[in-house]
Amino acid sequence: MLRKSLSLLFAVGMTITTSSAYAWGQNGHRIIGELAEAHLTAQTRVAIQPLLEGDSLAEISTWADEMRSDPSTFWRKQSSKWHYINIDNPKAMHEHVHADLNDKEKVKHILDGIYYSINTLKSESKSIDEKRFAFRFLVHLVGDSHQPFHAGRGKDRGGNMIKVKFFGSDSNLHSTWDTKLIENENLSFTEFTRFIQTTNNEIIAEYLDSSPADWLLESNNIAEKVYNSNETEISYGYIYKYMPTVKFRLQQGGIRLAGLLNQIFDKDSQPLKEALKKTSNTANIK
Template sequence: MDLLKFQIIAFVPLLLCIPLAHGWGIDGHLIICRIAQSRLSRAANNAVSQLLPAYASDDLGSVCSWADRVRFRYHWSAPLHYIDTPDDLCTYQYKRDCKDADGIADRCVAGAINNYTNQLLTYGNGKSASQYNFTEALLFLSHFIGDIHQPLHVGFSSDRGANTIDVHWYRRKTVLHHVWDSNIIETAEKRFYDSNVDELIDTLQKNITTVWSTQAKAWAACSKTTCPDIYASEGIKAACDWAYKGVSEDSILEDDYFLSRIPVVNLRLAQGGVRLAATLNRIFG
């Protein structure tokens, strides 16, 4: 059986899972899903409402980190959160790069986005009702579209997306990957938004409809239902141009790094939200 299409027998409630931080941190995924849900068509909003577990209270953002919390329960899902690319090439190719550590094709975040998009396209088809868990497909897809927009989720193979590069974020020791998952966002929230993620979301949504309005239409465009190869190619470029650039083992990253990188993080969060909404709107009509 294709592990990427492995059928989960039962939905695992988020509240029963141990919180773990992978991909964007909790706030990053929350931001992307909240932006997306605000941009859904009526049909897509109805479908999402029907598929969300009751405890989510119709808030996709509240369960947008579910896929991280179950990755060690669903061991097969771990490779689906990222793409490893050849060191220093700064390019992405699906056939070359979308595989797991055993070389099994399609087992990367781009392949996962394609898979769960295809599953959700059969929603409402009676013949597929017993084949897929559509609630899980929605939560996986929402999470993975977020992950592919975190630049270091399309990072270099040797350092596992900068997970092995030790740095200091101001005075705190961490790894470069975690800086992009959480530290930049958390520092921005504390410094500019009184530690209120809702204010950051409001700012990004306003920018999407004003200063980014023209770009946002281009972000949402896709000749297929979803376009993860475009998102991944952007990701590795951002990783090379911004995440890795100027960083070495034990680098101390402070204001120079933070202030020059926060615009990139904001852009990727906004793009992720717009594209998740566009994908769901195309799936559900």
């Protein structure tokens, strides 16, 4: 099951900085949503219908980015920090957690956002509008957590300040991993999803044996390897080297999103049934 998922004590050694980047771009998020939908249990499918309001997971997966154009204070001033975490001390990641967070104004980073969203969806006192907000954000944040540079370094804003040439055109490292590598495949999100879909139970079980903090540590580890390669001229060789990693992360994101939603909405879901039990002995991030 999602390893000790939401009862683990996580620590986040990080620096929070403002970032305007959108993880994965539209196609990446839609791929994760489309892939996840194929792995939902029947009970989960029924339970999420009032939250989807006729849309699909792929359709709502980009909502949290699209709403950043809304003029309200939350979307213009506060929502950006929900999308990422800059990890400066990976070894400290599993010492503290904000697992009981239920106030969206207290969200400091993506891990907080994931916990807030889960707690809201599990709450019996939250309104349907609050749950729709949390549901749409959760679908998006699981995707964000699998984009390596949404768990990158604070000093370069997750690769935004690292200039690269993408087939001779000016770009930056973050944008390359958000959109350009996927767009270069020239596939629709449904085509891309078909190519990376899996029904291999061993692979699925391996992906689900993890926690949200693990997903971010995985992303950080990939980002560090890319940083250390110092590659700024991106062409066919770079794509050959890193596109398997992009596909791998999208596949993981879709499977894990489905597993998380099944945990929340299907009490009989196995082997994930116990994973979202909360502990009262959690420590807040300081």
